[in-house]
Amino acid sequence: MVDIANEIQQQVRERKPLTPAAMLKNRWFLYGVSLMFFFVVWDSSARMFASGLPRPHEVVLQLWRMLFDPLAGKSLLGHVWASTQRILIGFTIATLVAVPLGLMMALNRYVNAIVKPLFDLLKPMPPLAWISIAILWFGIGETSKVFIIIIGTFVPCLLDAYNGVRLVEPELYDVVRMLGGNRRDEIVQVCFPAAFPAIFAGLQIALSIAWSCVLAAELVSARSGLGFIIILGMNLSRPAMIVGGMVVIALVSWGMSQLVSVLERFVCPWKREIDSP
Amino acid sequence: MKDETHPGQTKIVCEDITKIFIQKGKQRVHVLDHISLDVKENEFVVILGPGQSGKSTLLRIIAGLETPTEGRVLLDGREVEGPGPDRGLVFQGYMLFAWKTVMGNVEMGPKLRGVPKNERREIAAHYIHLVGLDGFENHYPHQLSGGMKQRVGIARAYANNPQVMLLDEPFGQLDAQTRYFMEKETARIWETEKRTILFVTNNIDEAIYLADRIVTMVGKLPGRMDVVYNVDLPRPREHTDMAFLKLRHEITEASELTL
Amino acid sequence: MAYEQVKVKTPLILRLLPVLSVLAFFGAWQMVVDREIVPSTMLASPIQIFQLFLVKWTEVNPDGALLSQHIWTSVQEAFAGYLLALLVGIPLGLAMGWFVVVEGLGRPIFEMIRPIPPVAWIPLVIFWFGIGISGKIFIIWIGGIVPCVINSYEGVRMTNPTLVQMARTYGATDWQIFKQICIPSALPMVFGALQIALALCWTNLVAAELLAADRGLGFLITMGRKLALPDMVLLGMIMIGLTGVVIGIIINYFEKKLLAGIRR
DSSP states (O other): OHHHHTTSOOOOOOOOOOOHHHHHTOHHHHHHHHHHHHHHHHHHHHHHSTTTSOOHHHHHHHHHHHHHSOBTTBOHHHHHHHHHHHHHHHHHHHHHHHHHHHHHHHHOHHHHHHHHHHHHHHTTSOGGGGHHHHHHHHTTSHHHHHHHHHHHHHHHHHHHHHHHHHTSOHHHHHHHHHTTOOHHHIIIIIIHHHHHHHHHHHHHHHHHHHHHHHHHHHHHSOSSSHHHHHHHHHHTTOHHHHHHHHHHHHHHHHHHHHHHHHHHHHHOGGGTTTSOO | OHHHHSOOOEEEEEEEEEEEEEETTTEEEEEEEEEEEEEETTOEEEEEOOTTSSHHHHHHHHHTSSOOSEEEEEETTEEOOSOOTTEEEEOTTOOOOTTSOHHHHHTHHHHHTTOOHHHHHHHHHHHHHHTTOTTOTTOOGGGSOHHHHHHHHHHHHHHTOOSEEEEESTTTTSOHHHHHHHHHHHHHHHHHSOOEEEEEESOHHHHHHHOSEEEEEOSSSSBOEEEEEEOOOOSSOOTTOHHHHHHHHHHHHHSSOOO | OOEEEOOOOOOHHHHHHHHHHHHHHHHHHHHHHHTTSSOTTTOOOHHHHHHHHHHTTTOOTTTTSOHHHHHHHHHHHHHHHHHHHHHHHHHHHHHHHHOHHHHHHHHHHHHHHTTSOGGGGHHHHHHHHTTSHHHHHHHHHHHHHHHHHHHHHHHHHTSOHHHHHHHHHTTOOHHHHIIIIIHHHHHHHHHHHHHHHHHHHHHHHHHHHHHSOSSSHHHHHHHHHHTTOHHHHHHHHHHHHHHHHHHHHHHHHHHHHHHHHHHO
16 A cells, blocks of 8 residues: 555654753653652751651651541541542443433433523532531531542533533534434433543542542541541641652542543543543 | 437426525525426536635535525425435535544445344445545545545445435545546546536536536525536547647636636 | 524422521521420530621620631732742742743642642641631632742743743743743633632631631631630631632632733
8 A cells, every 4th residue: 555655744852952951851860859859848847846746757657647546436547538538439320311311412402491491500619518417418428428429520521521512513414314324323322432531620629629529528527537547647646657658649639530541542542542642 | 329328217306496585684696597407317417616606505405405596306206395315415524523433424324224234334345445545444534635524425325325416515525636637536436436527616627527417606695597508529538638638728718707 | 593592491390409408407407406306515516606697796705806807817828828939939930931940940849749738838838837817818828829939930831932032032031932932821720729728728828727717717726725615616617618709709800801911
């Protein structure tokens, strides 16, 4: 296929000579400098404000201890799981309701006319504002925490599913109709797959909101979870525990968002290479 | 000579088509004004006109994607009432399913009509080969160049075995080299798999290179038919042929198209 | 004539349904409370909330401040954090987008801090600052800075490389290119960040006030919960939503004015 070969663009990587100036501007070198700088500043300022900020190695020690010594009946992993479990339950319920509802709103204007105004009414309320009413309704148990997560993740899930379908190139429907498909084929072959990337974008946002929600709920009232660890650290005046909890929160929430990305790459293989430059 | 290639049986009849659009719910746009056109079986007709002359709308009406405000379209004597697999449409913007591989795109038509998997794979493979994309079956559209994407678009339309192929400025987004090459390919594919073809373009050379008959349209809305040219040049054609250039000159002179 | 103005009506039912849907929502809500299907310790009716809304303009008790004072406190905190986030985040993001050294030094730290939800800072911040206004501003700031940095960075990154190359052939320095080309072309993205950051700041305000406050709309909600007064909780929620919408409209207005000025 000589004819086609010239239609494919070839990329050649340029090799530059290594000079001291180039070394100084090397990305990885700078990253290393930056990290070292960060930890040195952290450590020296921690030594200055002895009580307010733990030193990095104290945080690591604290985390190591918490891995084995149970805190309020649970080890560190137990608390991680407690938070994660709440997110998983709330997130799953919200996704299962919001995504189909969003798709339906985009596909049927009567459903849209009924649901959209209610949705617009509730949308401006920050999810964290629901914590108090959730506690009034469901007490301080698991239900209220899951409820908050559902409230928080519902909005981005629904919005992105809705917009995902609305932004589908309308001519793609024409393609299906020309090929002999009916309305059902349009929905199955075009609507759903075209909306997938948008739905995943919504899931990513929802996930970060879910973390905010679960932490806030745990800060207000909980006997387990990562939010509980940091608020306990505050009450016990143990900054190493607070910072340790924050480190774990960052790691776990980062890990979960990576998981969603992996899932996205698995479900939408066609999107690969599009958005990663 | 011409009557051998298409025995003269009329395939498509456009009867006095007028189209008025309502834009954004408040503006009435008169796009087509009393268009009448007959296309014979296996004839290659090119509709040539500048942008904003309603030629794409005419094609979409024949495809059944739009209904004419007045007049009607007959296909084999039956009125067209909607889109259907008896006509294949190739889009200017390719309109490939980004989530399907080349194979998945090409086999979509047979799949929608319920052709069993093995069979439709065979059909798709045949047309992928016809457009010269062997080896790219498992590529996704974003991995292909513009010319290759439009090959997929053509193969996808062909895979449904339509009686009529409708091409809406299919090479408008390609660079001149690729475009010229794709025109040659189109002529080759048409020679191998004869179909009635309606081809919309704004490029005079493309029109003369491909057409049995050229219909020019007036360059302002509402779109009207201008002149019909019969192109009796032997195939394969050469852009530098004297007869080619003469016809090109004639069309340029007569129409508002400048190149 | 090819173009002509006409009017097409949307079907009556489609215009009525949204109204009916909202009416039904409030009607059902009112009824559920009136008939005491839900105990009054859990839910207040729309009318009760509206009554409290009227009363709270002049009545300090039981939470210790007028509604206007709560709103003003919250708005002050949110704006302080918001403006600080803009002032720090936008220049940082712009610089990270253009200067390799700034990106190399700033990025790892930014990426480490980014996955920590602002809520997770609350205990540490209370530990540091107590429940005063500075702690809340810090939490709002650290949440608002993330979209500012990301959008400004992306905006600079999306600068048309041809423009940059053109400037280089004219002999422009790095700094000139940054000022004359990168910043203007990043502006639309930066303006996008204004709205996103505002929404985030407003959300985080609730979080900040939830735990540490003696005034503010978030505090109003918390008090309502502690006193088991659902009408107060709901009033606080509605006021947060409303104020957020109003601020959003104001920012949007200024954004349009500014953008129009730049495009001219």
